[in-house]
Amino acid sequence: MFVLLALLTFVLLYHHVKPEQYNIQLFGISKATIRSPITIEDKEKTEKMRREAADRIADVYTLKKEYAENRVDLISSVFTTISEVQKETEASVTHSEKLQKLKEKLPGDLYTHMSETQWSALLTAESSDLQLAKEAAVTAVNTIMSERITPQDLEEAKMRVDHELKYVIVKNELKDAIVQLAKYAIIPNVIYDRTATEEKRRQAMDEVKPVKILQGQIIVEEGQFITNDIYNQLKLVGLLENESTMQPFVGLGIFVILLLTPILYYFSKFKRENDEQHVYLFVYATIFSLTLIMMKLISLLQEMDLTDVVYVVPVAVGTILIRILLNEQLAVVTSFAYAICGSIMFNEGVTGTFDYSAGIYLLASGLAGAIFLSKQLQKAKILQAGLFVSLVNTAIIIAMLFMKNGHYSLVEIGIFVMMAVISGIFASVLTIGLLPFLEAGFGILSSMKLIELSNPNHPLLRKILTEAPGTYHHSLMVANLSEAACEAIGANGLLARVAAYYHDIGKTKRPRYFIENQMGDNPHDHLSPQLSKNIIIAHVTDGAAILKKHKMPKEIIDIAEQHHGTTLLKYFYHKAKQQSNYVLEEEFRYPGPKPQTKEAAIISIADSVEAAVRSLSNPSQEKIEKVVRGIIADRLQDNQFNECNITLKELELVAQSLCETLNGVFHSRIEYPEIRKEKVRQA
Missing domain, CATH: 1.10.1760 (Arp2/3 complex 21 kDa subunit ARPC3)
Incomplete structure (x- = not known):
């Protein structure tokens, strides 16, 4: 049943979730304004924007301050070497030999970077001029190398050497030499930082927000040209007829x-x-x-x-x-x-x-x-x-x-x-x-x-009231007792009340043969026990027949048939035994069936309890409880509840509820003074 219900629901909703699709051709013209049915990320466009953001990030170079120190040390070493050569050579040593000795002590690329004239100017300089030249060259190199010098900025940095050494007071030959030496010392002092570059590019990519096609967003308007981007967006949201999806x-x-x-x-x-x-x-x-x-x-x-x-x-x-x-x-x-x-x-x-x-x-x-x-x-x-x-x-x-x-x-x-x-x-x-x-x-x-059936104007209830008024009152009492007891154990109290109204409808066929409707002689005094038994038992089958004739609900008919179960008509059974020893107990039992539901079981108890308590001369709380519990115990011993699922705990609650209701009905009343005076006058 649930599979069929699920299939029906699926079929009824299928048309409303089926995605609307359009016959769109790339580089064609849209015949309608199309909106996105969903919100979805355009991952391809997002990735493209992220790549563009990363490409806009320039390479990161790191300044190496130790390069300046190294180049300053290089300049100082050159001047130290020149001083050593000047001190080591004797007066007889020619100038060419001095240059040769200096060449041996200096790096080859450094010596060739300058002309012999410039090296000669350095070798022949006075100690004071050489010291001044050294200080000027070191200062210039340190100043220029303190700033960022990229490979692209190298030539510009070397050109700054002329400006830095412009005002050094030395001979021109010596100035040219230290300028050339300082230019040699100037090198790029920044290097490409791969890690920092990748980090910056990653941050730039992360800052790019995902490109989303929002639900309800117009993708293409009527008459608009279908570009690649528009076509890809339509494909992405599943609006193309050639894009089938499950x-x-x-x-x-x-x-x-x-x-x-x-x-x-x-x-x-x-x-x-x-x-x-x-x-x-x-x-x-x-x-x-x-x-x-x-x-x-x-x-x-x-x-x-x-x-x-x-x-x-x-x-x-x-x-x-x-x-x-x-x-x-x-x-x-x-x-x-x-x-x-x-x-x-x-x-x-x-x-x-x-x-x-x-x-x-x-x-x-x-x-x-x-x-x-x-x-x-x-x-x-x-x-x-x-x-x-x-x-x-x-x-x-x-x-x-x-x-x-x-x-x-x-x-x-x-x-x-x-x-x-x-x-x-x-x-x-x-x-x-x-x-x-x-x-x-x-x-x-x-x-x-059930509420409609409880209407006192219902034809069957009026039939009971007019033809068997005692039975009608008895049914009302049983209804009140049954409803309260059913509600105490969670059963259907309304069903019990209405069923109790009709449970004795069969007595309307022979109302005078039931004690609650008798005003004078008891007809059973003139009948045999067997005939009386048949009349009493017949009210169950007669009631079921009347209810079926009036097309009453099955639940009420069942309770009318089951409210006596297979109990024994003890009065007529014992009366028959007094007249004859050959009496079978089964002949004096109701035909049943036994109560099948909790409501039927409770009505069967309430039916007997109401009649028994009404017969008490002075019903007290103790007497009522004794009668109630005695009837329940008798039904249990007689196995009348074997076919319904009522429990012992629920029977205890039923007993308590019946006692409370009956105590409220049969409580003692105050005798008013007028009543006492009337009794005295009558006495």
Whole structure:
């Protein structure tokens, strides 16, 4: 049943989740304005923007301050070497030999970087001039190398040497030599930092926000040229006819399973007497299916541009019927299911799968129908429930319109309100029309049906009242006792009350043969025990026949047949034994069957208890409790409760409830002075 229900729900929602697709050609012209049905990230474009951001980051170079120190040390070493050569050579050594010796001590590339004339100027310089030249060269190199020098800036940095040594007061030959030497010392002092460069580029990429196609965003307008970017976006959101996907349908299948799982769980824990679970499941599936089909048919009007048709959907009919025929908790759960399904069915005009405004409206309408009937189940209240639903519908529509802050005219608001009122009233009318068919078709005895049967003007109750008034009063007492006892153990108190009204309907066939209807002689005094037994036992079968003739619910007929079980008519049995020793006990037992439900068991106890307590001369609390517990113990010993699932703990609660009710009925009363005076006068 749930598989079929899930398939039906899937089929009804399939059309509304099927993605709309367009025949779009690359480098063509769009024939319609197309919006994105979903929010999705354009990963390809995001990655492109991130690459561009990374490319804009220049390479990172790190300044090496130790390079300046090294080059300063190089200059100092050169001047130290020159001084050493000057001191080591003798006067007889020629200038060429001095140059040769200096060449041997200096790096080859350094010596060749300068001319011999410049080296000669350094070798022939006075110590004071050489010291001055050294200080000037070191200062210039240190100053220039303290700043960032990239390979591209190297020539510019070397040109700054001329400026730094411009005002050194030495001979021109010596100045040219130290300028050339300082230029040799100037080198790039920054190097490429791979780690820092990659870190900066990574940060730049992270700062690029993902490029998203937003739900409802216009991808292409009517008449616009289809570029590669537009075509890729249409492909990404699944709007191209050549792009088939099963994702929406797989998602819908999972969604339907999750939607029906709470209901499946409820029915897996559902407990009813006489294995009626399947009946109530069929009833629920029928109501759920009919409501969804009705919503689907109304949703087809959206194709006529009636996007607000959701406001006339009488979704409350489903929740009201479930509340009446099943229970309130299931009706509340189902109202959420209706709202979710409705938000998908009525999603025309919205960019997403769900129309949340429609869902909220349907949820409020469904809950209103279920909650209003929580404790008032008379059929006359169904129209009132419809009006209440209309009121809630109107309130929720006005609230949503005002929250949208739209400029609606009074005519538009009036149309919306009228649709809300029609929805509520139509729901109540449909409920009244469908309820009899569901009750008759599935044999469901609803609370509303029970309340109708409890009406004192019912023909059978009037028959009992007029033809067997004592039995009528007895039935009222049994009804009160049974209802209180059933509610004490969680059984159906309303069913027990109504069934108790009709349980002795068979006595109307021969009312004078039952003691509560006798005003004078007892007819049984003139009959044999066997004949009296047959008359008394017959009221059970006669009652079942009368109830069947009037097409009463099966539950009430069953209780009428079972309220005596297979108990023994002790009075006539013992009377027969006094007359003859050949009397079988089975002949003086009711035909049964034994009570099959808790309600039948409680009515059988209450029926005997009421008659026994009424026969007491001065019923006290102790006497009443003794009678009640004695009757229950007698039924247990007679195995009358073997076929129903009532427990010993529940029988204890039943006994306590019966005692409390009977003590309230048969309590002692104060004797008023006027009554005492009248008794004295009569004495």
